[in-house]
Amino acid sequence: MTIAGQGGAALPVPYAMEYRDRVPRERYFDADFFALEARQLWSRVWQMACRLEEIPEANDFVEYEILDQSILVVRAEDGGVRAFQNACRHRGVRFAAGRGNCAAGFTCPFHGWCYGPDGRNTFVPQAKTFAEHNLQPGDLDLVGVRCEAWGGFVWINLDDDAPPLRS
Numbered sequence: 001m002t003i004a005g006q007g008g009a010a011l012p013v014p015y016a017m018e019y020r021d022r023v024p025r026e027r028y029f030d031a032d033f034f035a036l037e038a039r040q041l042w043s044r045v046w047q048m049a050c051r052l053e054e055i056p057e058a059n060d061f062v063e064y065e066i067l068d069q070s071i072l073v074v075r076a077e078d079g080g081v082r083a084f085q086n087a088c089r090h091r092g093v094r095f096a097a098g099r100g101n102c103a104a105g106f107t108c109p110f111h112g113w114c115y116g117p118d119g120r121n122t123f124v125p126q127a128k129t130f131a132e133h134n135l136q137p138g139d140l141d142l143v144g145v146r147c148e149a150w151g152g153f154v155w156i157n158l159d160d161d162a163p164p165l166r167s
């Protein structure tokens, strides 16, 4: 068995599964295998972030963490779901944790930048101290993460080029 490495070159899979019902134990503690999973797997695959029942009301949110990533999954007003990087666009601070309701939006605890439940930046304190080119909406709004609901779960994917969940 092989996997695609950088540049598309095929690499052998370390600790390949010889039997479907037996996972090689090294997969649980080998540091290189962990790094390979972080690079080749978790940054690319659809992951169950939460159950829909965890965010039943509009603007309910749940934080999902994987490796060094923190993602906020939010129930939209129309009943759909959306997800964002839990990283303030000012200096990258994680501004929310756990779960709650963000009807009043999110406020970063560091310098007070504010975001609506839809991820749009709603307030930059002392905005006039920033140059105009630093206040473009594309640089201020939260970074979206791909998000879909299926089977009662909310799924996220950190790879913008990954196939749709149902594929």
Ligand code: FES
Pocket: 088, 089, 090, 091, 092, 093, 108, 109, 110, 111, 112, 113
């Ligand atoms: S890091 Fe969030 S407001 Fe400065």
